[in-house]
Amino acid sequence: MFTGIVEEIGTVQAVKKGPTSMQLTVACSRVLTDVKKGDSISVNGVCLTVTDFSKGDFIADVMPETFKATTLFTLQAGNRVNLERAMAANGRFGGHFVTGHVDCIGEIIAVRPVANAIYFDIRMDSTFQTQLVPKGSITVDGTSLTVFAISKQGFTVSLIPVTQTDSILGNKRVGDYVNIECDILAKYMERIVSMKETEPSGGLTMATLAKNGFLD
Template identity: 40%
Template sequence: MFTGLIETVGTIAETVAIPRGRRLRVHAPALLDDLRRGDSVAVDGICLTVTACTADGFVVDVVAATLERTTAGEWAVGRRVNLERALTLQRRLGGHLVQGHVDGVGQARAVVPDGDALWLDVEIPAQVARVTVPQGSIALNGVSLTVQRLRDTWVRVALVPHTRRVTNLGVLKPGDRVNVEADIVGKYVARLLEPYTTRDPGSVPGY
């Protein structure tokens, strides 16, 4: 579990094909003080397990299903990725509960300057839009953001100077793809209501 508050931005240092996946070496010296083999790290919003620690970062394996469902299949050496270690009970929950289970890939549609901030419009998967609400939360590349506007299958979020400085969202341009995770609360509510919203007229819940 994560908070969506990015700790540092790392760099893909190496990518190697393995059976049914890829092995990535990530340059992330800022995380070395408290990182162990077996730890979970959100890499651009994808929860991955550290398989080895290196002198300047760590190694993770990405399975084929994750490569297909996220932007990880597009990552090349030199790509900058948002990084966050798993939440501990001693840390403040400053963002929102982020699982690191990406629901789909969105696409930046517009980046609009507004003073020191930017408005970012993103086309999101329909299944994510269905459980998203205005003023609710959404994670883009692992970053916890507030939904400022929701229309059909696109959302608008604000990128304040701090977010632009400490994440990779500040360099997004129209057409760029991002990992999207819906708020876990919305997903559970939708699941709980499913028997009542999809059942045949006259049927009894639970039968």
């Protein structure tokens, strides 16, 4: 579990890419202070497992499902990436509940400076439009942001100055692609509502929960 508060901007040192998978070596420092093999680190919003590490970098594998469903396949040596360690149980929750499981890839279609902020209009798969809530939370390349507005194409977010400097989003431009993870609370609510609509009684039962994968 993550919070969407970027701890550090790392740099991709090496990429070993196959047809449907890849291995990343990422140079960094802060997220390595207490790292262990098997730990989870969010790379541009994607939860990856540390398979090896040294004093100045870590290695993670990207499996086929992640390769095809995120923007990680576009990474090359020298690219900068947002990094966040999995949240410690005694940490402050500065962002929102972030799983590191990307829902879809979005495209930045407009960038507008407004005073000290930058507005991004992002187009996304309409399938996930029902999971957007005005003033609700969304994760863009691993960064926790507030949905400023919703349109037929997608949504708008506003970057404050610290987000512009402390994440890679400040350097994004029109046409760039980003990883999108919708708020998990919105997902649960949508799932519960859809389950109620399919039940004749309109209520939840143990059978309904089991049928929809909530029980083993």
